[in-house]
Amino acid sequence: MTTTTSKYETIIGLEVHVEMNTNSKIFCGCSTEFGAPPNSNVCPICLGHPGVLPVLNREALNLAMKAALALNCSITRDSKFDRKNYFYPDSPDAYQISQFDKPIGANGFIEIEVNGETKRIRINRVHLEEDAGKSSHATDGSATLVDLNRAGVPLIEIVSEADIRTPEEAKAYLEKLKAIMQYCEISDCKMEEGSLRCDANISLRPWGQEQFGTKRELKNMNSFSNVQKALEYEQSEQERLLESGEEIVQATMRWNDDTKKTVVMRSKEDAHDYRYFPEPDLVQLDIDEVWINDIRATIPELPAERKNRYISEFGLPSYDADVLTASKRVADFFEEAVASGAEAKQVSNWIMGDFLAYLNQHNLEIPEAKVKPAQLAAMIKMITDGKISSKIAKDVFKDMLESGNDPDKIVEEKGLVQISDEGEIAKVVEEVIVANPKSVEDFRAGKEKAIGALVGQVMKATKGKANPGLVNKLILERLQ
Amino acid sequence: MSLLNSSIRDLHTKITSKEIKPSELVSASLERIAATDEKVKAFLLVTGEEALERAKQLDDVPADAGLLYGIPGALKDNLNVKGQPTTCASKILTGYVSAYDATAVSKLNETGAISVGKTNMDEFAMGSSGENSAFFPTRNPWDPDRVPGGSSSGSAATVAAGQVLFSLGSDTGGSIRQPAAYCGVVGLKPTYGLVSRFGLIAYASSLDQIGPFTQTVEDNAIVLQAIAGHDRYDSTSANVDIPNYLNALTGDIKGLRIGLPQEYFGEGLDAGVREQINKAIRVLESLGATVGEVSLPHSEYAVATYYLIAPAEASSNLARFDGVRYGLRVEGESLIDMYKNTRAEGFGEEVKRRIMLGTYALSSGYYDDYYLRAQKVRTLIRQDFDNAFEQYDVILSPTAPTTAFKFGGKTEDPITMYLNDIYTIPVNLAGIPAISVPCGFADGLPVGLQFIGKAFDESTLLRVAHAFEQANGVFARASL
Numbered sequence: 006m007t008t009t010t011s012k013y014e015t016i017i018g019l020e021v022h023v024e025m026n027t028n029s030k031i032f033c034g035c036s037t038e039f040g041a042p043p044n045s046n047v048c049p050i051c052l053g054h055p056g057v058l059p060v061l062n063r064e065a066l067n068l069a070m071k072a073a074l075a076l077n078c079s080i081t082r083d084s085k086f087d088r089k090n091y092f093y094p095d096s097p098d099a100y101q102i103s104q105f106d107k108p109i110g111a112n113g114f115i116e117i118e119v120n121g122e123t124k125r126i127r128i129n130r131v132h133l134e135e136d137a138g139k140s141s142h143a144t145d146g147s148a149t150l151v152d153l154n155r156a157g158v159p160l161i162e163i164v165s166e167a168d169i170r171t172p173e174e175a176k177a178y179l180e181k182l183k184a185i186m187q188y189c190e191i192s193d194c195k196m197e198e199g200s201l202r203c204d205a206n207i208s209l210r211p212w213g214q215e216q217f218g219t220k221r222e223l224k225n226m227n228s229f230s231n232v233q234k235a236l237e238y239e240q241s242e243q244e245r246l247l248e249s250g251e252e253i254v255q256a257t258m259r260w261n262d263d264t265k266k267t268v269v270m271r272s273k274e275d276a277h278d279y280r281y282f283p284e285p286d287l288v289q290l291d292i293d294e295v296w297i298n299d300i301r302a303t304i305p306e307l308p309a310e311r312k313n314r315y316i317s318e319f320g321l322p323s324y325d326a327d328v329l330t331a332s333k334r335v336a337d338f339f340e341e342a343v344a345s346g347a348e349a350k351q352v353s354n355w356i357m358g359d360f361l362a363y364l365n366q367h368n369l370e371i372p373e374a375k376v377k378p379a380q381l382a383a384m385i386k387m388i389t390d391g392k393i394s395s396k397i398a399k400d401v402f403k404d405m406l407e408s409g410n411d412p413d414k415i416v417e418e419k420g421l422v423q424i425s426d427e428g429e430i431a432k433v434v435e436e437v438i439v440a441n442p443k444s445v446e447d448f449r450a451g452k453e454k455a456i457g458a459l460v461g462q463v464m465k466a467t468k469g470k471a472n473p474g475l476v477n478k479l480i481l482e483r484l485q
Numbered sequence: 486m487s488l489l490n491s492s493i494r495d496l497h498t499k500i501t502s503k504e505i506k507p508s509e510l511v512s513a514s515l516e517r518i519a520a521t522d523e524k525v526k527a528f529l530l531v532t533g534e535e536a537l538e539r540a541k542q543l544d545d546v547p548a549d550a551g552l553l554y555g556i557p558g559a560l561k562d563n564l565n566v567k568g569q570p571t572t573c574a575s576k577i578l579t580g581y582v583s584a585y586d587a588t589a590v591s592k593l594n595e596t597g598a599i600s601v602g603k604t605n606m607d608e609f610a611m612g613s614s615g616e617n618s619a620f621f622p623t624r625n626p627w628d629p630d631r632v633p634g635g636s637s638s639g640s641a642a643t644v645a646a647g648q649v650l651f652s653l654g655s656d657t658g659g660s661i662r663q664p665a666a667y668c669g670v671v672g673l674k675p676t677y678g679l680v681s682r683f684g685l686i687a688y689a690s691s692l693d694q695i696g697p698f699t700q701t702v703e704d705n706a707i708v709l710q711a712i713a714g715h716d717r718y719d720s721t722s723a724n725v726d727i728p729n730y731l732n733a734l735t736g737d738i739k740g741l742r743i744g745l746p747q748e749y750f751g752e753g754l755d756a757g758v759r760e761q762i763n764k765a766i767r768v769l770e771s772l773g774a775t776v777g778e779v780s781l782p783h784s785e786y787a788v789a790t791y792y793l794i795a796p797a798e799a800s801s802n803l804a805r806f807d808g809v810r811y812g813l814r815v816e817g818e819s820l821i822d823m824y825k826n827t828r829a830e831g832f833g834e835e836v837k838r839r840i841m842l843g844t845y846a847l848s849s850g851y852y853d854d855y856y857l858r859a860q861k862v863r864t865l866i867r868q869d870f871d872n873a874f875e876q877y878d879v880i881l882s883p884t885a886p887t888t889a890f891k892f893g894g895k896t897e898d899p900i901t902m903y904l905n906d907i908y909t910i911p912v913n914l915a916g917i918p919a920i921s922v923p924c925g926f927a928d929g930l931p932v933g934l935q936f937i938g939k940a941f942d943e944s945t946l947l948r949v950a951h952a953f954e955q956a957n958g959v960f961a962r963a964s965l
Contacts, residue, residue: 049584049585052810053805053810054565054583054584054585054811055565055571055573055578055581055686055687055805055806056563056564056565056571056583056587056683056684056685056686056687057585057683057684058682058683058718058719058720058721059720060717060718060719060720061720088801090800090801090804090847092804092807092824094807094809094820097805097809097810098804098805099801099804099805099807100801100804149820151809278848278849280800280801280844280847280848280849280852281847281852282797282798282801282847282852282856285689285690285691285721285798286687286690286719286720286721287720287721288720288721
């Protein structure tokens with residue numbers, strides 16, 4: 006990281022939009038389903054027909070409150086809605102119903118871990134608003150096409166304080182935020198489907214200076230890694246400008262994923278005047294303590310608590326606990342496997358290793374995986390019972406991932422049961438020793454490593470099925 | 486004419502006793518329109534075939550038919566009726582066909598009332614004379630050289646011309662009461678939230694309210710009964726019990742305390758109008774009401790306050806007319822050009838003036854001085870009324886400072902036009918109900934008497950208006 010050697014301190018703040026997974030839109034009864042044919046999930050209300058009025062979806066409000074509480078925010082009892090006015094074809098009313106001065110949640114925080122240290126990133130506000138539609142351009146360039154399926158899907162915007170100091174911290178913040186949203190079942194947070202979007206503000210200032218430097222806003226990053234990359238690029242770019250004595254001009258920058266650079270999208274002069282004013286078609290909210298407590302009660306154990314529990318209850322290393330709890334689905338999978346009788350650290354090893362690697366490689370989510378937690382547990386039990394070797398287990402697990410079959414069935418069908426019969430193994434050991442005089446000589450000459458070659462030959466001859474411990478023991482006995 | 490020159494109750498008796506059929510009544514209405522609307526120009530659209538078709542379906546009258554069953558009425562053209570064009574008397578809605586029914590419209594439909602068409606208005610309900618219709622002005626049935634008032638110009642004129650038994654209008658700053666006064670009919674602006682605004686094309690959302698025009702107070706109560714009530718599609722509609730308004734029409738106002746706001750009888754009040762109002766006060770006193778003076782000190786700021794709040798909301802409400810999804814589109818070289826061309830051609834001068842006023846009032850740096858301050862004054866105006874209602878049951882004033890003026894008489898200077906609503910605007914700002922009842926003539930033109938009531942106390946308003954009407958004599962329809 007350049008920051009440690011740089012003359013400048015980097016200041017980052019993030020604005021994250023999260024689409025909430027309610028069944029219906031925030032102000033009408035239309036479905037929020039993703040991927041429906043264009044303009045099929047629409048009605049006069051979300052099409053902005055003349056005379057329609059919004060009615061707040063209670064479920065959207067509850068989820069927003071849940072998100073705010075999970076992010077340690079206080080709830081604004083007299084929260085209200087405001088109109089943000091701007092013309093754009095994907096905004097049917099030509100205003101967005103949002104929240105201006107009374108966001109549903111305020112003054113929260115998220116704790117992140119970077120380089121083994123815990124850091125608190127404060128959250129300025131969480132507010133509820135409606136999403137806009139989507140514009141795309143006809144392939145022949147003749148027209149702009151507007152799909153209003155997304156118009157009116159409930160969003161929360163989560164605005165951090167400028168507490169983030171490195172691009173790496175920014176990524177850690179996003180990962181933690183995503184985990185919390187998923188744990189609370191507020192959103193699936195798929196950046197590629199647009200259910201989580203992130204804009205970043207970044208500025209530099211000389212170390213020790215209190216006043217912030219001029220910031221730039223970065224847009225159009227479509228993954229957490231790209232957020233980090235864009236911030237890294239912008240960080241070095243701003244440093245270069247400052248070093249060369251040039252002035253940084255406040256602007257909105259667009260990340261170009263092809264060139265891996267940021268380019269000016271619009272300058273401050275082009276900034277909108279949104280003419281916010283209270284939405285007269287909706288009434289001010291009146292949220293009481295009982296309501297807040299009811300929502301608070303629906304918040305599950307969050308990643309940080311769960312991580313601590315994995316360390317204390319299962320004795321997992323901090324690193325394992327961190328990886329497993331980063332996703333609720335992974336953590337749930339882990340706990341189910343452990344509940345099925347497998348040893349925690351072994352389950353952790355298999356999940357963090359072969360399992361997640363396979364899912365990543367095939368771009369699968371946990372629910373799509375063919376292996377179920379009980380099957381993983383059963384396989385681990387076969388290892389501890391000595392029925393299969395760890396090595397064989399790797400092949401068995403691969404088969405399980407592809408076929409979804411039970412491990413005992415695979416082992417039986419493929420004849421992979423571990424050979425633990427001493428007589429049978431001794432026979433093979435004898436053959437190997439006779440066939441490899443050089444290795445035997447090396448071993449006797451004090452090259453202890455030579456035994457590895459002999460074990461390898463035995464395993465090869467038994468197609469990996471020999472119990473490695475027994476093989477080792479028998480070779481040693483035979484040679485001493 | 487004779488058939489239509491009856492009360493709703495008399496016609497109801499004739500319909501239930503099978504003396505006349507709904508289709509005959511609707512035919513009579515359509516004939517009257519055909520014979521007189523050339524002169525009055527109350528209608529933008531007469532849906533004769535549909536109305537007759539519906540009337541024939543209703544000709545088999547059930548025993549439990551309600552008072553409005555088979556009764557022909559008309560709707561201001563800012564109310565959505567599914568499958569019919571809704572224009573708001575603006576070019577910008579050219580070609581727009583409503584996709585749904587306004588709640589007030591469906592409620593009327595449920596009673597068996599029959600709409601014969603859509604009435605003319607000032608474009609987007611902005612105006613006090615009907616002259617801002619993009620199509621043609623409506624004429625005052627009492628004098629074709631004079632305006633009918635506005636913005637509900639057609640809805641007032643059609644009832645005065647005896648074309649229909651009732652009509653619906655909307656009142657944002659006096660748009661029902663002032664034309665009712667000019668045309669010599671009864672017009673009620675209900676408490677904000679009593680009638681659902683769903684399907685009413687918004688002008689100023691925090692002020693708009695739908696209400697009925699009728700020839701008599703009893704007819705007005707009948708229509709109000711049909712359209713009042715909570716609507717889950719309008720978050721600002723009040724969840725209150727709706728009383729039986731007809732029960733309030735006792736004719737007894739002994740001991741009723743009537744307050745006369747001194748500020749409403751000062752400079753600018755036409756002498757002829759003053760005389761009629763004073764006469765009306767004596768009638769009320771003779772019926773046993775007690776009359777005293779009261780002060781509404783902040784009323785003098787009402788017009789200024791209104792012309793910040795209403796245009797501010799309008800600037801946002803009318804932003805959706807952008808040429809993208811429906812209505813007029815005038816192409817341009819870029820998206821921005823298309824917006825500009827469409828809105829430049831689609832909106833009339835007064836609408837543009839108010840959009841600009843409102844945009845300015847909401848602009849960053851001006852919001853606090855204009856919009857926010859106006860909201861504070863609005864609170865003071867409301868408090869004035871609260872104070873007055875501690876001493877009085879209703880407040881009495883002229884509806885408008887003058888009688889109907891000549892075409893072109895006030896179009897030069899918008900401020901003179903705005904001052905027409907000086908006695909009606911404070912009522913909208915306070916969100917309370919008021920009714921205009923004809924009380925006499927000044928120079929051959931009708932004079933309107935306004936009663937202002939407590940929030941959701943329409944019953945008292947109807948009671949006093951009805952008692953006055955009984956004593957003073959029901960107003961005749963204009964002869965054409």
